[in-house]
């Protein structure tokens with residue numbers, strides 16, 4: 488009898504909006520430690536920023552045809568329709584990958600996605616090598632996910648009374664916490680943006696949430712040793728009960744707490760003025776994430792815009808194609824209640 492084919496390892500990379508997941512994966516693709524990688528990328532809106540950042544950066548380790556973009560919806564909610572077929576497509580290739588990297592959207596809950604690996608269609612062929620939560624040092628140190636002390640005390644009492652679920656807090660905290668609580672490894676990103684005291688505050692926040700937290704690994708600009716992230720052999724799909732979630736008692740969860748839309752802008756002659764306006768609009772309307780491409784008249788390349796909270800960054804990413812419409816479009820993500828019309832007017836001003 489022949490030995491069973493070994494399962495292909497898959498790593499789920501989770502982390503809140505703008506934490507640095509795509510940057511990390513770009514680092515892995517450029518330095519995969521000899522592995523043939525494949526990527527499944529999930530993000531909001533159909534502007535395809537993450538796919539654009541990743542495609543073309545990988546050469547031999549991860550050619551474009553091994554990058555699958557699932558642009559709409561949230562992977563954790565479209566497991567049957569989108570995720571499992573994408574996974575099967577990669578597994579059925581004549582040259583299957585050595586390792587599959589899955590980037591969830593910043594609002595995805597990792598646990599339902601890990602549960603998909605128990606499905607009959609995939610469980611004999613692939614295993615979750617590890618769930619990696621990317622946690623942005625600056626955002627945590629600035630208190631964007633800080634739990635309030637009273638809620639923590641209630642949670643502790645509930646857990647001591649045998650209630651395995653945790654208290655509902657703000658939507659942003661809930662998502663952040665679900666991601667940290669599901670992780671086999673926590674990657675503290677953007678360490679260049681904080682000092683040692685900030686890093687200590689990040690560690691304290693994580694430990695307060697999860698006293699027996701897995702190792703915290705620091706990273707800046709996605710520069711990470713692939714052997715630290717890949718090869719954890721966690722088999723997370725066999726260990727779901729140990730991963731506490733805010734949504735454990737729900738049949739289905741929804742994403743009613745958040746909203747996103749694509750805003751179409753006119754061409755922008757002055758990128759610096761645009762950055763100032765985007766910073767202002769972000770603050771004024773409480774936007775969590777902004778990203779997309781902008782046409783700057785006279786420039787042959789398109790301008791990539793990345794906004795995470797108050798930080799707006801721009802860079803020229805590639806030439807516009809000869810037949811490509813030079814559209815300026817930004818994905819806008821925030822908590823439900825964002826005033827779309829007012830934001831669009833302010834962006835277009």
Ligand SMILES: Nc1nc2c(ncn2[C@@H]2O[C@H](COP(=O)(O)OP(=O)(O)OP(=O)(O)O)[C@@H](O)[C@H]2O)c(=O)[nH]1
Nearest residue numbers: 503504505506507508509510593677707708793800
């Ligand atoms: N200074 C600094 N900026 C970083 C670092 N890592 C990522 N960024 C920037 O943060 C922004 C968001 O990074 P991404 O890698 O796109 O984050 P993400 O988690 O994939 O974002 P979503 O998919 O939208 O949730 C970009 O402008 C990155 O250049 C880092 O280590 N240091």
